[in-house]
Structures are given as structure tokens and as C-alpha cells.
Amino acid sequence: MHEFEIIKNYFSKLSKNNKFALNLNDDVFFDYKKGIIISVDTCNIGNHFINFKNPELVLKKILRSSISDLICKGVQPKFYFISGSGNKKTLTKKNLYKISKSLQEEQKKFKIKLSGGDTTFSNKLSFTIMSVGYSNKIIYRNKAKLNDDIYVTGNLGDSFLGLKILKKKIKIRKKLANYFINKYYKPDIHLDLTKYLLKLANTSIDISDGMISDLEKMLNKQNLSFQLNLDKIPISKPLKEIIKIKRLKKINLISNGDDYQIIFTATSKKARIIRKISKILRIKISKIGKIISSKKRSSIIDEKGVQIVLKNKGYIHQF
Numbered sequence: 365m366h367e368f369e370i371i372k373n374y375f376s377k378l379s380k381n382n383k384f385a386l387n388l389n390d391d392v393f394f395d396y397k398k399g400i401i402i403s404v405d406t407c408n409i410g411n412h413f414i415n416f417k418n419p420e421l422v423l424k425k426i427l428r429s430s431i432s433d434l435i436c437k438g439v440q441p442k443f444y445f446i447s448g449s450g451n452k453k454t455l456t457k458k459n460l461y462k463i464s465k466s467l468q469e470e471q472k473k474f475k476i477k478l479s480g481g482d483t484t485f486s487n488k489l490s491f492t493i494m495s496v497g498y499s500n501k502i503i504y505r506n507k508a509k510l511n512d513d514i515y516v517t518g519n520l521g522d523s524f525l526g527l528k529i530l531k532k533k534i535k536i537r538k539k540l541a542n543y544f545i546n547k548y549y550k551p552d553i554h555l556d557l558t559k560y561l562l563k564l565a566n567t568s569i570d571i572s573d574g575m576i577s578d579l580e581k582m583l584n585k586q587n588l589s590f591q592l593n594l595d596k597i598p599i600s601k602p603l604k605e606i607i608k609i610k611r612l613k614k615i616n617l618i619s620n621g622d623d624y625q626i627i628f629t630a631t632s633k634k635a636r637i638i639r640k641i642s643k644i645l646r647i648k649i650s651k652i653g654k655i656i657s658s659k660k661r662s663s664i665i666d667e668k669g670v671q672i673v674l675k676n677k678g679y680i681h682q683f
Contacts, residue, residue, distance in 0.1 A: 390505045391433040399500045403433035409489040414530055416489060419459045420466035421549035427470050428553045430493040432624040436570040438562035439497040443479040446493050449486035474555055506585045507567040512629035512655040514590060517554050518648055519600040520575060522547035524620035536606060543602050551624040556645050564638060568628035575619040589662040592653035615672055629655055
């Protein structure tokens, strides 16, 4: 059963009289009266991370994936809570030290503070992080407007290639391999963009499950579609190099999740200021497409103007 089916069939009615739950259709809880925003994420070994050989890197990835839920809402995270389930083999003293040191580095980098949590015994390693921020406004999901431009921050696809390298599904020289593995474990989270997003974006989401999958979530309750230009979708120079060497297709690398970049829409009037902010912050912000009427199906167009059929839309939470 798909996660949205589970929410609709079993849990939506429980939040019916709770307007702050946003109909369980966003990634956050938002109490606009008290100005508090909360997100919760759970990550399991074998599903969200392949092993625990590098606990310090796994925790960086998990924490960044959690706070990106707030950042894409235009909210700066302030506090986080962490719960871990594991056993003597996974939560050893050595691993716990590495985790503690790693979280300390992340706290300094993103100006956040640990505020609580829990630990339980389990043979299945799992971590849950709750992130908390404060604001009287957020950027909601499902607020795109017809003819909005679609933007994305950073580059896409590096993390996916890093995962393929870790799974030994592709072999490349060590220096390049380390670059992609680093992007998998330590995605670029654009904290500085939060104070500008509220003024720019009509709607936004972070790319966790994949660009197409998350775009569809962003529009899932609106009578709208999207059209993307493949040549405008940003990828890094190292990924371009691998595509050329391995004769890979760009389309197969850009929508597989774990990018944690922000995808948002804005009116065409905001194009100039978006370019300006991109230069000021030194954050790549690329215009990759447009919001169109639902009379036309959502599509990706290649450089020759041909519509591409995307077989893999991204990660699906299936039960």
C-alpha cells in the first residue's frame, strides 16, 4: 500500500479538526498562532542507508534530510530531537562517540541544538529525528500558480551515483568516487536561502524521493501540470564527466532521490531577483521549467523538443 493511501484511509480523519496538521499533506506541522514548525523523519538501515560502517556520515545524512524539511518551508531550524533503536553491535561506545562528534559538527554548521530524544533496544537499526523552527509564515505545498516558473537549487544526481558506487553497481576512479559518496552522505543544505524563500516562492518542497516524485507531491491537489526542460536541469561537472565516460543518460540519473535540494515555483516577475539572490548567496538556482494547465500532461522535453518518457519517477514508500 502506498504511503498516501495509508494516510488517506487511516489517519486523515484523525487530524480533521487540527488545522495545524495541514491535512497531513505537507512535511511539517505549523501552528501559525504560536509560530512553531515541526517535522519528523525516520530512517532505517537497509532502506534509507545501506550499512553502518560510517556512523558519523550516516548521522550527518539523516540530520540534514530532516532539517531540509524546514528549510524548504522558508524556516530556519533551531532545535532537534533524536531517537535511536539499535543493539550492542550497532550502538557500540566507538560508534556512539563518532555519532556524538558528528552531531556536534552539524550543530555548529547549521546553528541548531540537541534538545532531547530516546534510545531503545532493537535488532533493526533505526533513527528518528524531529526538527523544530519558529516562524509566523511558511511556504505551503500545493500553492503553485498557473505559468509559475519552476526552480531548483544546486545539482541533481550526485547523491544517486554515490549510492550506486557504495552498492558496487558502478566503478569509477577513486577521486571521483569519493566526490559522489561525499555528496550522498553530506548533501548540500542551503540554510542561507531560508530568509529569502518566503519572499520568492509560491510553493516548495525538498527533493528527497526524486525530482519528479516530489514535483507531483507539490501539485497533487491542484489542477495543474508541469513541463521541464532536460537541458536546464543542473548537474555537476563530475557527473557530466561520468555520463560521457560511461555513456549514461542524464534522464536516468536526475530523479532518484536523496538530493535534498529545494524545488520551488515563483512568478516570472521574480526571475530577476532570483538571479540576484543566487549571485549574492553563491547558490546555484536554476530555472528548469514551467507550471502549465492540467489540460496537458506533465512532461520532460529534451534539447530536441522531444518528450521523454521517464520510467523511474523516484522512490516510492510502499508497504
